[in-house]
Structure formats: C-alpha cells, structure tokens
Amino acid sequence: MVSDDRRSVIRMRGITIEFPGVKALQEVDFSLRAGEVHTLMGENGAGKSTLIKALTGVYRIDGGTIEVDGERRVFGGTADAQDAGVWTVYQEVNLCANLSVGENVMLGQEIRGAFGIDWRRTHAAARSHLEGLGLTIDPRSPLASHSLAVQQLVAISRAMVSDCKVLVLDEPTSSLDRGEVEQLFAVMRDLRDRGVAILFVTHFLDQVYEISDRLTVLRNGRLVGEYPAAELERTQLVALMLGRELDELESIDAAERIIDRHGAPVLRATGVGKRGSIQPVDLDVFDGEVVGIAGLLGSGRTELVRLLYGADRADAGEIEVHGDPVRIGRPRDAIGARIAFTSEDRREEGIVGDLTVAENIVLGIQAQRGWLRKVSRSEQDAVVSEYISALGIRPADPNARVRNLSGGNQQKVVLARWLATAPELLILDEPTRGIDVGAKADIQRLVARLSAEGMSVLYISSELEEVLRLAQRIVVMRDRRKIGELTTTADTDVDDLVAIIAQGDAALPDTAARLKEDAA
Numbered sequence: 001m002v003s004d005d006r007r008s009v010i011r012m013r014g015i016t017i018e019f020p021g022v023k024a025l026q027e028v029d030f031s032l033r034a035g036e037v038h039t040l041m042g043e044n045g046a047g048k049s050t051l052i053k054a055l056t057g058v059y060r061i062d063g064g065t066i067e068v069d070g071e072r073r074v075f076g077g078t079a080d081a082q083d084a085g086v087w088t089v090y091q092e093v094n095l096c097a098n099l100s101v102g103e104n105v106m107l108g109q110e111i112r113g114a115f116g117i118d119w120r121r122t123h124a125a126a127r128s129h130l131e132g133l134g135l136t137i138d139p140r141s142p143l144a145s146h147s148l149a150v151q152q153l154v155a156i157s158r159a160m161v162s163d164c165k166v167l168v169l170d171e172p173t174s175s176l177d178r179g180e181v182e183q184l185f186a187v188m189r190d191l192r193d194r195g196v197a198i199l200f201v202t203h204f205l206d207q208v209y210e211i212s213d214r215l216t217v218l219r220n221g222r223l224v225g226e227y228p229a230a231e232l233e234r235t236q237l238v239a240l241m242l243g244r245e246l247d248e249l250e251s252i253d254a255a256e257r258i259i260d261r262h263g264a265p266v267l268r269a270t271g272v273g274k275r276g277s278i279q280p281v282d283l284d285v286f287d288g289e290v291v292g293i294a295g296l297l298g299s300g301r302t303e304l305v306r307l308l309y310g311a312d313r314a315d316a317g318e319i320e321v322h323g324d325p326v327r328i329g330r331p332r333d334a335i336g337a338r339i340a341f342t343s344e345d346r347r348e349e350g351i352v353g354d355l356t357v358a359e360n361i362v363l364g365i366q367a368q369r370g371w372l373r374k375v376s377r378s379e380q381d382a383v384v385s386e387y388i389s390a391l392g393i394r395p396a397d398p399n400a401r402v403r404n405l406s407g408g409n410q411q412k413v414v415l416a417r418w419l420a421t422a423p424e425l426l427i428l429d430e431p432t433r434g435i436d437v438g439a440k441a442d443i444q445r446l447v448a449r450l451s452a453e454g455m456s457v458l459y460i461s462s463e464l465e466e467v468l469r470l471a472q473r474i475v476v477m478r479d480r481r482k483i484g485e486l487t488t489t490a491d492t493d494v495d496d497l498v499a500i501i502a503q504g505d506a507a508l509p510d511t512a513a514r515l516k517e518d519a520a
Contacts, residue, residue, distance in 0.1 A: 009034050009069060009165055009197040010055065010086075016063030017050055024050040027064065028223045030216055032166060037188060037198045039208050039229070042218035043241055043297050043462050048201055051218065052168055055199070056088045057081035069165070085165030089155045089172060095143055102126035102139030105157050129157045133187050149180035153187060160191075167191065168199045173207060174298070185211050203298025204479050205234060205502070217241055234502035238296065242464055242498070259289045259472050264323030266425050266456045267339070269308060272317030278303040279481040280316050285425060290447065290457045292471030294464060294497055300480035301460045302344060305427045308458070309334045309341040321424075335368050340418035344430035344460070346407075350414040353403030357393065357413055358384040360402050364417040387416035392442055408439025415446070426450065427458045432466065444470060464494045476500045 010032035017025040025047045032038050042048050053059040055066065057075035066073050068084045075081045078088075095104045105126040110117045126139040135153050143151060152172055159167055169188070173181045188198055188211060202208060208215070208229070215232060217224040217240045224240050265284040273280035278300040285291050293301045307314040310328040319326055321337045328334050334341065343349035352360055362380050369375070375383075384398045391412040393405075402413055411431060418426065428447070432440040447457055447470055461467050467474055468488060474497065476484040484500045486492065 007034055007069075008032065010199075011067040011070075012051075012055065012064065013067075014064035015051065015054055015061055015066075017054060017059055018062050024221055025054070026221050028218065028221070030055075030223070031226075032197045032199055033214075034165075034197050035192055035195045036213040037192055037200055037211050038214045038216065039200045039202065039212040040216050040218070041208065041237065041241055042224075046218040046241070047221040048218055049170075050221075052088070052170060052199070052201065055081070055166075056086055056168060082162065085163060086168065087159035087162065087164045087166070088168040088170060089152055089159065090170050095151060095155055095158070097142075097144040099143060100140050101130070101137060101143050101146070101154055104143050104154055105129055105139065105161060107158060109161050126157075129161055130154070132160070133157055133190070134183075147180070149176050149183060152176075152184065156187060156191075160196075164196060166197045166199065168201075170201045171203070172200075173202055173204060181207065203296055205237075205296065206479060208237075209234070235498055238498050238502045241296065242462065259286055261286045261289075264320070266322060267308070268320040268323075270318045270320075272304075272307055272314050272319065274303070274307060274312060274315050277312065277480065278307070281475075281482045283308075283475060283482075285456045285458060287456060288451055288454045289473065290451045290459055290471045292467035292474040293458060293460045293477060294467050294474050295477035295501055297462065298480075299477040299501075300482075301477050302429055303480065304477065305341065305429055305458060305460065309339060309427055311341065311343075332367070335364075335421065338422070338424040339427065340364070340421055340423035340425070341427040342411075342414050342418060342429060342431060344433065346411055346414055351402045351410050353401070355402060356399050357388065357402055357405070358398035360413050361387055361416045361420060364421045368421045383420050387420060391416055391446065406439070408442070411439065411443065415443070419450075423455070425456045425458065429460045430462065431459075432461065432463070440466075464497050468492060468494065468497065 008031045010030070012028070012030040015025050015028045015030070016023070028047065028051060030051060040048050040051065050059065054061050057078045057080050060076070066075065068086065073080070073084055075084075096107070102123040106122050111121040111125055112118060113121070123139045130137060130139065133153055133156060135150065135157070137146065137150065143154065146154070156167065172184060176184065188200070192198060200211065212229040214226060215229050215237065216226045217237070219241065265286045267283070267285045269281060269283040271280040271282065281304055283291070293304065295301050303312070306312040308319065308328070310330045310333050313329050319328055326333070326337050328337065331341070347353070352363070358380060361384050362375050365375050365383065387393070388396050388398065393409050393412045393416065402410055405413065415431070432443050444466065447459065451457055459467065459470055472488060474486045474488060475482055476486065476497070478501060486496065486500060
C-alpha cells in the first residue's frame with residue numbers, strides 16, 4: 001500500500017458545484033497522492049461524476065480550490081486540465097476510431113522531419129510507448145479493429161506520451177471480461193510504481209479491494225471520509241456508502257405479511273441472463289409478494305429487471321408466467337403477459353414531459369390495446385380521474401404539463417399509467433429516488449396496499465431500509481450476479497442485508513443462524 005509520506009499531486013478543498021435547485025457537491029475535500037490507486041466510492045447521485053468533472057475541467061467549480069503539484073489551478077476546460085497533467089480515460093473511449101493505433105497514441109505529439117510528419121519514426125515511437133504498457137500490437141493497424149480493452153490501453157498510452165501526472169479511470173472495467181481486467185490492472189500497478197497518481201471509479205466491490213490503496217466515500221454530494229483500503233472492511237464500506245438516514249416514514253408492515261408460495265409463481269425466471277451484462281439468474285415471484293432486489297449500483301439490479309421486461313433481450317434462460325412458458329423479447333410481450341415496468345430514469349424513459357397528465361396516464365392502456373383500438377374519451381376521463389384521486393397527484397389537473405410537476409408527482413403519473421393496465425406483476429426500479437419524504441411515503445403505502453390486494457411487485461431501491469420495509473423476500477446482487485436470497489422476518493435488519501451485499505454467500509449461514517437464534 002502507498003505510504004502516507006507520498007506528496008499530494010492533487011489537493012481539492014471545499015469544492016462546491018451547484019445546478020439549478022441542486023447542490024451537486026457541498027464543500028468536498030479530496031487529495032490524490034503520487035504513486036497510488038485511489039478509488040472514489042458512492043452510490044448514484046453521491047457526486048462522484050461531478051467531482052471528476054471538476055478535476056478534469058468539464059465543470060467549473062462554484063466554490064473551493066484545486067491545486068496540482070502545489071500550484072493553484074483554474075480549469076476552464078479539459079485542455080487546461082490536460083496541460084496540468086490530468087488525463088481521463090472513460091468507459092466509452094474518446095479516441096479517433098478512423099485513425100491507426102499509432103496515430104491515436106501520438107496525436108498532437110507526432111515526430112516531424114524536414115518534410116512534415118515523419119510517420120516511420122512516429123509509429124516507432126508509438127510502438128515503444130505501447131510496449132511500455134505491455135501491449136504488443138501493430139501501431140499501423142486501425143484502432144477500430146481492436147477490442148475495447150485494447151482501445152483503453154491505447155488511450156492510457158496516449159496520456160503517458162503527454163506527460164500524464166494524474167490518470168482518471170472512469171468505470172474502465174464495466175465492459176471487460178476477467179482476463180482484460182487483469183491486463184488493465186497490471187498496467188495500473190506498473191504506472192503506480194512509476195509514480196503516476198491514479199483515480200479509479202468502479203462499482204465492482206471485488207475490484208475495489210484488489211487494486212486500491214485508498215478510498216474516498218461520497219454520499220449525497222458530501223464527503224463521508226477517506227480511508228486506507230486495507231483498514232476498511234467491506235461491510236463498513238457498504239454501510240458508509242448507503243448511510244443510515246433517520247426513518248421519517250410511518251411504519252409499513254408489508255414485509256411481515258405471510259405469502260403462500262405453493263403452486264406456480266406469477267413469474268418464474270430460470271437462468272435468465274445476457275452475456276456481457278448479467279450472469280444467469282433464477283427468480284420466483286408469487287401472488288401478492290413483494291420481492292426486493294438489493295445491491296450496490298452496478299450490481300446488476302436494473303440489468304436483471306430489464307431482461308424480465310424485454311427492454312433488453314436475454315440470450316439465456318426461460319420465463320414462465322403462472323406456470324406457462326412465455327417469450328419476452330420486447331416490452332409489448334411483457335405488457336401482453338400483464339407485466340408492467342417503471343424505469344429508474346423517469347425523465348428519459350418514463351414521463352413524456354410535453355404531454356399532459358391525462359395523456360401520460362392513458363399511454364399504457366393504449367400501448368396494451370394497440371394503436372388501432374383507440375381509448376374513448378369517456379374511458380380516458382374516468383381512468384385519469386380515478387388515478388389522480390387514488391395516487392394524490394398534485395395539482396389534480398389532468399391538463400397540466402407533466403414537465404411542470406414535482407419529481408414525486410411525475411413518479412405518481414408513471415405509476416398511474418401502468419396501474420391503469422391492471423398488471424399482475426409490477427416492476428419498480430428506484431421508484432422513490434429523488435423525491436421528497438411525503439411522496440416517498442405515498443408510494444411505499446401504495447406498494448403495500450397493492451401487495452395486500454394480490455398484486456406481485458419486484459422492487460429495487462438503493463435505500464435498504466425501504467426494501468426491508470416492503471419486501472417479504474430479498475434477492476441480493478453483486479458484480480452482476482445473484483449472490484444470495486433472504487426471507488425477511490421481524491428480526492431482519494439492515495446489518496443482515498449489508499453483510500450479504502459485502503460478503504456474499506459467506507454471510508448467509510451466519511445471518512440465518514442469528515435470525516433463528518433471535519426468533520427462539
């Protein structure tokens with residue numbers, strides 16, 4: 001592990017960035033030392049991307065200071081950051097696919113001769129830089145002919161040609177297989193040994209502990225703390241990322257309901273997966289059951305439910321509805337099987353902002369029937385009035401533009417759309433994210449009521465207390481695979497769930513034994 005006496009290449013103090021109505025970062029401190037791999041951790045909305053964009057010149061800061069090698073810097077753009085030696089390699093590599101590998105490596109640093117660029121010497125220099133990273137490929141080959149893993153190493157090589165002091169790797173392993181990850185980590189360790197400061201962002205917990213020297217944890221735009229990786233247990237890290245907010249919501253006893261799991265489930269998924277996205281998963285959901293899906297961001301929660309709904313197409317596995325095999329290759333298939341889905345990204349995949357509340361609500365019914373069977377005006381009015389009242393949508397104006405509603409009321413409109421189709425299984429992906437406590441309580445009460453009335457629900461939330469409050473059973477995901485399953489009882493608490501997320505199958509026997517002992 002890197003020693004504490006290494007000099008700080010980057011010192012960010014009191015970094016504050018505000019967007020209209022939102023403080024994305026609030027007086028965050030961050031330091032990065034020469035010769036270390038420092039991982040930035042936090043759930044969605046924690047501020048990781050915003051901090052990186054402040055460091056790399058994408059965003060101007062509203063408060064605070066940035067120092068590089070002890071010199072205060074003001075970055076007006078990415079070119080300013082690169083001039084200071086700060087380079088970024090993104091998940092989607094930002095290179096010129098139409099150029100050769102060597103042209104990309106030496107872009108802006110070409111070797112010139114008497115008659116312009118000396119391409120023989122330029123490609124020879126590129127070969128030398130690539131071999132310095134353990135990459136033996138023809139620098140004259142087209143960049144587009146190589147895998148994403150190789151392209152990332154080419155991007156790193158380009159940064160090193162430009163005297164990179166700080167290398168920011170933003171989710172570089174998300175699309176790599178294990179062998180490619182090991183190749184990347186070997187390069188990272190070599191660069192660390194040469195004194196390069198590396199800022200690493202990933203949601204793969206195993207990778208965090210495999211490569212990191214230090215960790216910085218952000219939550220809700222604030223600094224939680226900075227820790228040596230070797231001294232922070234996984235369970236502690238997960239708890240720090242998720243936080244423990246005071247429960248301002250009234251008690252909901254949905255998780256304590258007894259579910260009859262005899263007979264065919266409403267939904268049975270067997271070995272459902274997609275190569276490069278999520279490993280095969282088995283999952284049952286019974287009548288009236290709320291099944292929670294828990295795990296850190298990037299664990300595969302959303303990828304799983306998108307396969308079940310047909311928003312993404314699975315390449316493995318089978319799905320049954322009430323014991324009958326069904327083929328769900330697109331959302332319309334799921335709607336036909338009476339499965340509804342609300343995306344975590346309600347602005348891009350949920351609401352249609354320019355339409356009215358009424359128009360948004362009837363979209364689901366119209367999609368279910370097909371566009372040739374129009375929903376009559378009288379039926380529209382009746383359905384819209386019913387759900388505006390039932391869900392407490394405010395303002396209670398069917399002609400209001402949805403883009404002008406609060407986040408909580410937008411979410412209620414999306415829920416109304418799908419409830420109007422009378423689904424048997426409702427898939428909710430982060431339905432309470434970014435909404436106020438009152439709207440959150442309304443939605444949680446609605447889920448509990450729907451479950452009591454016999455509707456089945458698959459429920460994803462980053463707030464573990466929320467999952468425990470509502471779910472009778474919880475599927476735990478990590479690193480894009482199912483690692484455990486927990487039937488909740490009155491004695492199940494957040495620590496049990498955190499232990500499984502952090503430790504996987506190893507935590508299940510201890511957790512089960514403790515719950516049995518508590519019950520006795």
